[in-house]
Amino acid sequence: MGTPQPDTDDLLKHYRSMKVIRRFEEEAARNYAKGHIGGFLHLYIGQEAIAVGAVDALQDQDYVFQTYRDHGIALARGMSPNAAMAELFGKDTGCSRGMGGSMHFFDVENNFLGGWAIVGGHLAVAAGAAFKSHYNQEDRVTMCFFGEGSTNIGGFHEAMSLAGLWKLPIVFVCENNQYAMGTPLERTSALKDLSIKAKGYAMVGDRFEGHDVTVVRERLREAVERARSGGGPTFVEILTYRFRGHSMSDPAKYRTRTELEQKKQLDPIQVTHEQLLALGVEEKAIDDIDLEVDELIDAAVKFAEESEPAREETMFGTVYAEEEGDA
């Protein structure tokens, strides 16, 4: 199929959304180095077009699940940078009130259902959310993201098997950024084209490059509509690349500088920038967006710094949910 033509307004919206993610994570990295953020911090930088394109292919009532590499999708889905940054700082104003940190963002209002840190562990959970839509005959699709390194684990297989068998309204999105921590795909899979795995579950498979946000949106829309119209699940492999290490502690020695530089030629934000100019958008208009986003993120850092630390009451009060008739 030919590459879909972007619409200027959409593209401006997408550009801003990707920029928010990029700037948010650049500041997060800086504050991690400063020691304001602890634990693991997995950056999404380089993959932004996927989260932003995906969100535009979804409706508000749809559910979204992601791995620990969750800042991008959470922000794209509408989480405020304040709540996101405060969570990284371990503050009470964070999206998980300091309980979850970077790996466990939650935003139930925006139907973003986490932030999961066990590889393969959230796929069946996402299928369960889709099962509920099916059980209640709701017009609601679930989209579940995971990395290519997660396709060898049992949790992937069982979720795919059951979703395929029961024709659940779910889209499995495999973000193939070429590496699982330090290990390239060729050392973890005999299969190179992962979308072929769909055949093993009598499921539809798709596969494409993920640097053009409009392409991502259009291709995922097909899968989303298939799920919405009762056509069952789709397994989508999107080829992408992360510009940073696996997490802050990873110097990424396993790849060459040339490989990285070459991949950066397809930086989704750059690509979009050029598309905007080609569509006749003024450089100035883009600069304005950049400025506004910078301020938004600076404010988020300030908000996080000034917020109260996570509270003991939250920790003790969320081990068990209240029962009917409790206190």
Next chain:
Amino acid sequence: MGTPQPDTDDLLKHYRSMKVIRRFEEEAARNYAKGHIGGFLHLYIGQEAIAVGAVDALQDQDYVFQTYRDHGIALARGMSPNAAMAELFGKDTGCSRGMGGSMHFFDVENNFLGGWAIVGGHLAVAAGAAFKSHYNQEDRVTMCFFGEGSTNIGGFHEAMSLAGLWKLPIVFVCENNQYAMGTPLERTSALKDLSIKAKGYAMVGDRFEGHDVTVVRERLREAVERARSGGGPTFVEILTYRFRGHSMSDPAKYRTRTELEQKKQLDPIQVTHEQLLALGVEEKAIDDIDLEVDELIDAAVKFAEESEPAREETMFGTVYAEEEGDA
């Protein structure tokens, strides 16, 4: 490919081997009813051509793994009916000295490595035995059997992924007897032709009917030779049917009498019997085999009855293996 022509001597050998399994299990069932055997007892009746054909496709040094439905392959591989029956009776003379029972037959001398009762749990273990042949550059193939109901579980996926990635010398044999306990395949898998699953692991797949022992041997021999010659693993789906319930406690109400009767038309022992006659073998020669087998099995029951019960020393003495320098 055309059906391979059976050789009379091979076929007589196969007939006897299948007959030993059949008669062994008929007596086991009788003694279970009498209360001489406890726990679970899963009969292989109807599937005998697979075990017998498989063993003839293997060499003595090759390793074999099976599920809890393990009497057939154990006997075909050379376990004495005495040791097998004594195990069912929980006797010290049993192949597992009364520790394992029906589900956990072991016969290390004949390279039969169990007898495993967790669905999907033994596939990776079998791949580990194959890994050792690979590590030590041994001329040794591993064959691992499991049911079609075991293809949805994570253990299947991870063993297939790793064996495919590392090109381990193993043959995965899926005995598709149509049912997982009371559940027919169409209610457990969106995929009908399970051999397609091989594609998801860049592995060779095969699929055929399992009632003709010669066909089974020839088709499995291809897979075994592929593994032996460094061609990597094969996933083989063999279509078969069990004439009894899942286990002794299963009345098998989920299938019709007509379905069962129709399937019995392809009783592998009957099929072989007819092939022998067609090859000009005398009815008398076949009767002689039957008689000899009856005596063998009767003797096995007698042996089991008269053997000493399992010993406390075995139970206490096999929790931990001795260390160098132990007593």
Next chain:
Amino acid sequence: MRTLRYREALREAMLEEMDRDERVFLMGEEVGHYQGAYKVSEGLLDKFGERRVIDTPIAEAGFAGIGIGAAMVGLRPIIEFMTWNFSFVAFDQIISNAAKIHQMSAGALQVPIVFRGPNGAARQVAAQHSHAVAPFYASIPGLYVCQPSTPRDAKGLLKTAIRSNNPVVFLEGETLYGLKGEVPDEGVEELIPFGAARVARTGGDCTIVTWGRPYHVAMAAAEKLAADGIECEIIDPRTLRPLDLAPVIESVRKTNRCVVVHEHWPYGGPGAEIVDQVQRDAFDYLDAPVERVAGLDLPMPYALNLEEQVLPTEERVIDAVRRVSYAK
């Protein structure tokens, strides 16, 4: 009161709760068309249909995870493990997801789910099929763990479990399913609260804490001891998390002796936890160390003569009670 089998009591609990709340559904291997591997769910498919009584492929981690996800967004799944031995392939789903979601989401999400099935030895099913799993699950904060010993407790606790807003591990017993006992009459609703131990027998000489299959072994042993003039007070915690030991402490203040009888392996688990709390909270009242009668510390062998030796016996209970009573 009526007399019902343990299996029927469980079935009634599910039937009543499914009738009451459409969000409740049952999912597991052979729970529907086969009527349940142990017939606990017999008839439920006919009554509620395939939408709410769902047969699954063999993929415990998968359907446990699906249950957890469905619970997160508002349903109330009952997930049946054909036996608890098969929960081990779903262990990560239970400990990393079910038990954690409420806290990781700072309370924004709840996981009202029940995982149930037969636990422990089931007569000659050998090493891989005879696990008593309470030590694994009772140690995990975020879960509730029930292990009813009688039909009445089975029904009353399962109803409470299904209505709970938290993940519940519900341990039944293949060797208990056929057991008969009194259960409140139809129409009389009984919800047994979590964390409420039950005094099953009163006596002034020795306190016995026990649950599950060994509960019945201990009750029988107590009768024999009574014949010799030793009166045991038997307390069944009914839920292992939360663990209500207040009645045990109170009892020990009277008997000054305590024996804990359980099927699970001796190392750690609820058995050791109970000893830990009793020696701390009744320290000044104990005239003898707290003793335990547990399953032997080894994988379960197949042979019947050996299995009978591995599981707690009346004899071992009697010996322990005599030891703490300094009686011959």
Next chain:
Amino acid sequence: MRTLRYREALREAMLEEMDRDERVFLMGEEVGHYQGAYKVSEGLLDKFGERRVIDTPIAEAGFAGIGIGAAMVGLRPIIEFMTWNFSFVAFDQIISNAAKIHQMSAGALQVPIVFRGPNGAARQVAAQHSHAVAPFYASIPGLYVCQPSTPRDAKGLLKTAIRSNNPVVFLEGETLYGLKGEVPDEGVEELIPFGAARVARTGGDCTIVTWGRPYHVAMAAAEKLAADGIECEIIDPRTLRPLDLAPVIESVRKTNRCVVVHEHWPYGGPGAEIVDQVQRDAFDYLDAPVERVAGLDLPMPYALNLEEQVLPTEERVIDAVRRVSYAK
């Protein structure tokens, strides 16, 4: 003696044993080309090559199972879990296979395998990545469980584990890897036997049983208590299965007091098991109930201020010792 980091001590143990026995190999995620997620295996790939230092895909149940199968037929695998949290997806392989094969096969097969990796909290990695897993594995017969607190014990126990003919669960600590300590000089081979507790500090007032990260917390607390005239005797069991409490009982006969300090959740586990045995075997010598200082009974929160509150602190150890000493 030399000074080595805990991480280096483990690496030396693997290097020496791989040099000594070609059947030994290391398998796990990122153990080779990446030099280990926590750099424990740094340099091993260069020395032994891809045949013996094997990077795996993310499939813990799969490569744990492959290790078990390889061990059954004569190899001696070291399986690294990037962290023990990820052993939960391989739990069934460890409990149903590794721990059972020797008995199910009536001794015909052995499973000489080591499962190792960092255990417990690793500073702000939150609920799914902070499990202290000893309660799960120490309760399983058929396994050995080691949890070394110092570089010397780490090396000596790992060498013993690799030479063992049985499956060994080896619990390290991400927060211990950088710890420095004395280790025997090169060429001086030290194999530390399983089931041999170590008296780390002598004192006549209170016995403290502790291991892992909290061992160091307890040692520091003991110094502070000594300043106030309370001398603690600190005993590190080093292996949790087998559990050697003879020196503890002996010590309690002298101190008449005991406190158990551990990271794992309070319910059950080695902590409660130790209390159970001490109250039984030292009953007549205890002047106060045995106390425990454990990780709090909840999922680990991310925020540092809260995580510090969840893990055992010097303050909590000091309070417990004072309580059992009836000292203000």
